[in-house]
Amino acid sequence: MTSHGRTDVSPADWLEAMAGLRSEGFVLFDFLTAVDRGATLEVVARIVNPVTRVTAMVWTTLPADAAELASLSDYYLGATWCEREAAEMFGVTFIGLADTRPLLLRASLGKPPMRKSAPLVARAIRDWPGAAQATDDGRQGGNPSRRRQLPPGVPEVFLHDDVNGDVASAELASGDQR
């Protein structure tokens, strides 16, 4: 397969761009998902021209706090499944998507779990074993290597007080971006 390359469109042009590619022969829908970039959320769709075996990736960028995009379901029926998944995992609202039932997650889960702002609660509420320090025998005036250790892969913001009061500390507050 060869690649048509990457196409970036504005959210307003999303539907028109996809419809245009479909009329050019990109009739096979492959996947759609989102990428959390912090302030923005990117949505990407990959479609295929099954005759020429050319693939196309179409990207658009949405504001993370108002992630709304026109649904492709009128053009690609297969997009319905991916849009439902992107909706519950990333919190993208697809306008015109008829079937908005959750695919995989319990409704009680709250925040879309694939957003980077969604705390990994399990790691935030459990004490990280790596934070343990050797207790000294008292004859020394403090451990010179005693600096705060943070678990790798858990952003400090998730260790803050509204997630877990125990792990919270003043030194982390300055790192809180919320």
Added chain:
Amino acid sequence: MTLHSIPAPERKYRVAGHPDLRVAILDVGLACCALEVGAAITAGLLVPEGSVDTGPATSEVSVLLISGTVTDALAPAVIRAWGALAEPRLAVSFGACANTGGPYWDAPTVTKGIDQLIPISVYIPGCPPRPEALIAGLARLASTDGPCQSERGDESP
């Protein structure tokens, strides 16, 4: 996601090295660990009943073998499978995911240990455990008073 009918476990096996023990396995294979069950059969560690001439078994137990990642969405089906199993029954948790959630212990959708939902008689650690570990765990069943056996309070295999 629902499993509307759970078939009765029909697959009976002899456990290699433990000629007295016959197990009827209902295999709930939910992820990669399930492959090790197949590996145990092809390696001749689990011998299908009747495939070779075996003597009489002195004990038979129905085993719910939970291998793989139990998600909260799928957990009700696992509970139903357990409920459908005929007594005497025991549940075996095979692999890190079934034991505690394993590599997915921090995932919001994964059940942190199937023992929260059904009583487990034997936990087999591993990611995945070797087929030999499955055999060792099943052999442990014969010598253990699992939760259900103590509930029933009758014969011990």
Added chain:
Amino acid sequence: MIPGEAHGTIALSASACTSCMICVRECPTWCIELDSHTEQVSEPGARRPKTVNVLDAFRIDFGLCMYCGICVDLCPFDALAWSPEHDLASTTAAGLVHGIEELESTWPSADCAAEAGTPGGDGSPSDS
């Protein structure tokens, strides 16, 4: 037949462990716990006593462990090693948490270690 280099479980040589915490901090599933304290050791000829870490407890929760071997790879002192021991089934979840004694009991024999080309196997992990 289980080959000697099989990754059955992870074993500890407590005498080789310096309580550096690298394994604990790098473990992706947070399944290792280590307790230690420091002691002052006076050596003849030394001007000041030396501070050493003393291992008090070392636990691996094999219920959580995903056998990735990062701890084995990263241990600077070869205090952790793969062992072909596989019969570790437990009738309780708590029984999957192994302490120093259990972790040392599975230390690979010299034959296993030679086959695997790994450290260890020079007798037992420690007698301490």
